[in-house]
Amino acid sequence: MLENYLPILIFLLVGAGLGGVLLLLGFLLGRGGKDAQKLSPYECGFEAFEDSRMKFDVRYYLVAILFIIFDLEIAFLFPWAVALDGLGMFGFLTMAVFLLLLVVGFIYEWKKGALEWD
Amino acid sequence: MEILFYVFATVLVGAAIGVITARNPVHSVLYLVLAFFNSAVLWLLLEAEFLAIVLVLVYVGAVMVLFLFVVMMLDVNVESVKSGFTRYAPVGVLVMVIIAVELAQVIWVRHMGLRGVGELTPMPADYNNTRELGLLLYTEYFYAFELAAVILLVAIVAAISLTMRRRPGLKAQDIARQVGVRREDRVKLVKMDAEERQ
Numbered sequence: 077m078l079e080n081y082l083p084i085l086i087f088l089l090v091g092a093g094l095g096g097v098l099l100l101l102g103f104l105l106g107r108g109g110k111d112a113q114k115l116s117p118y119e120c121g122f123e124a125f126e127d128s129r130m131k132f133d134v135r136y137y138l139v140a141i142l143f144i145i146f147d148l149e150i151a152f153l154f155p156w157a158v159a160l161d162g163l164g165m166f167g168f169l170t171m172a173v174f175l176l177l178l179v180v181g182f183i184y185e186w187k188k189g190a191l192e193w194d
Numbered sequence: 195m196e197i198l199f200y201v202f203a204t205v206l207v208g209a210a211i212g213v214i215t216a217r218n219p220v221h222s223v224l225y226l227v228l229a230f231f232n233s234a235v236l237w238l239l240l241e242a243e244f245l246a247i248v249l250v251l252v253y254v255g256a257v258m259v260l261f262l263f264v265v266m267m268l269d270v271n272v273e274s275v276k277s278g279f280t281r282y283a284p285v286g287v288l289v290m291v292i293i294a295v296e297l298a299q300v301i302w303v304r305h306m307g308l309r310g311v312g313e314l315t316p317m318p319a320d321y322n323n324t325r326e327l328g329l330l331l332y333t334e335y336f337y338a339f340e341l342a343a344v345i346l347l348v349a350i351v352a353a354i355s356l357t358m359r360r361r362p363g364l365k366a367q368d369i370a371r372q373v374g375v376r377r378e379d380r381v382k383l384v385k386m387d388a389e390e391r392q
Binding site (some may be wrong): 078079080081144145148149157159163164166171173178180181182184 | 239241243252255257259260264267316318319322323324325326327328329331332339342344346349350360
């Protein structure tokens with residue numbers, strides 16, 4: 077089975093090699109000179125106004141967490157889709173109940189307004 | 195095969211050390227991404243391809259994005275986080291010892307160690323790990339599978355009830371009301387007699 081993954085290994089090797097070569101070339105051929113001006117953060121020609129660590133709206137996290145939950149749902153759907161022809165009616169109904177439970181959650185989320193942004 | 199395992203295991207351990215030693219929390223998270231990719235490769239070497247792909251899909255694709263999100267946006271002082279290191283070190287060492295003992299138990303004691311498990315027989319090229327998993331998961335282990343759905347449902351409700359905030363006094367457009375407005379709602383014409391010029 078592992079021989080199917082040989083192209084990925086070759087891809088990894090080529091990718092790592094190319095990345096290393098490019099970094100090395102830049103390091104060798106580039107004219108250095110890392111002065112303070114060059115290394116300072118650039119913000120549209122102004123001095124940086126404030127620290128980049130700042131409080132964000134908690135709803136960004138809500139969107140991310142909901143995304144993770146439905147991502148997990150997709151992870152459960154993959155083997156089901158692959159094995160569907162061997163599962164029969166029982167396997168189909170199992171997934172139907174699973175999706176029904178998550179649709180309950182989706183409706184809750186929708187009606188609660190968690191998908192709104194105002 | 196052997197050499198691949200050792201290469202990826204070395205990178206994995208190196209990345210794990212990087213996670214706890216990197217000064218910048220964002221770098222820690224990126225090291226963790228590298229560690230996850232390497233563990234996915236280790237699973238792949240054990241021919242558990244579905245687990246390997248799910249590890250990349252769920253952990254790298256979603257969980258680590260959330261981690262990066264939290265680390266980049268959280269208003270934490272890096273120095274104050276680092277200061278607890280010596281205080282928490284004994285607990286960390288304790289956990290490490292427990293895990294090491296457990297691993298040793300699995301490898302050497304139970305069923306006469308790893309030799310009792312036997313060599314991994316390589317599967318033919320058309321063997322489908324995902325399909326085998328699906329055939330078991332949705333029939334024999336359907337109860338555990340439905341429990342997973344319930345846990346996800348609880349997670350949805352918990353996430354919403356913990357983080358949903360309605361900010362009062364927020365001005366927002368209601369397009370339907372905007373379009374549906376009529377002249378009578380806005381303009382009021384008042385009939386009155388003309389006044390004398392003063």
